[in-house]
Amino acid sequence: MDLDFSELRQLVAALDQTDIAELTLKNPQFELTLRKATAPSQAVVLSPDAAATIPPGAPMVAPPAAAPAVEPVATPPAASASDLYEITSPMVGTFYRSPAPDEPPFVDTGDRIKPGQTVCIIEAMKLMNELEAEISGEIVEVLVQNAEPVEFGQPLMRVKQS
Structure with missing residues (x-):
């Protein structure tokens, strides 16, 4: 899939x-993620491979080395339980605990998690x-x-931070 600057603008x-709010396109040569910014302009994020093919001066932002497609939000659920965090939904969609109906869930109650580990899927x-x-x-x-x-913002899981 080749994508020139004109097609990207369209x-x-x-x-x-x-x-x-967000669209991700992937192929072996590049990964393109378009996110609507909270301000009137859009933020365009490209992988390093794709960024090299965009003309100078184009309004692009290089992503961190391994940016996730969607970033979950962790917030404290209550002031009295300061060691518990809620993973909340970053969008409206359908919650899935596993990658396929016949597969085990990504995580379950009692499981230990670490940063970067997939905890669920939101289909939108x-x-x-x-x-x-x-x-x-x-x-x-x-x-x-x-x-x-x-x-958007609905609590999905509670995590006891370690």
Whole structure:
């Protein structure tokens, strides 16, 4: 899949006309992630391989070495339980605990997690977005049932940070 600057500009414009917050395209040569910024402009993130093919002066931002497709948000669930964090949904979609119906869940209550480990999938607009842990700890509670719809910011799991 070759993508020239004109096609990239058209893709950004088309994304701007939808309510899609993020779009990721992958192939062996590059990975392209388009995210709508909270400000009026869009943020475009490219892998290092793809960034080399974009003309100088194009409004691009180089990603960190291994940026996840979707970044989960960890927030304390309550002031009284300062060692518990909630992994929340970064988007509206459908929550999946495992990569396929016949496969075991990514994590379960009592499992230890570490940063970068996939904890679930949120499907949005037929795109499967893996959520990765940002903290180390133990899963204390899974708050959502498999294949259940979730909202932006909805708590998915509670983690006892270690």
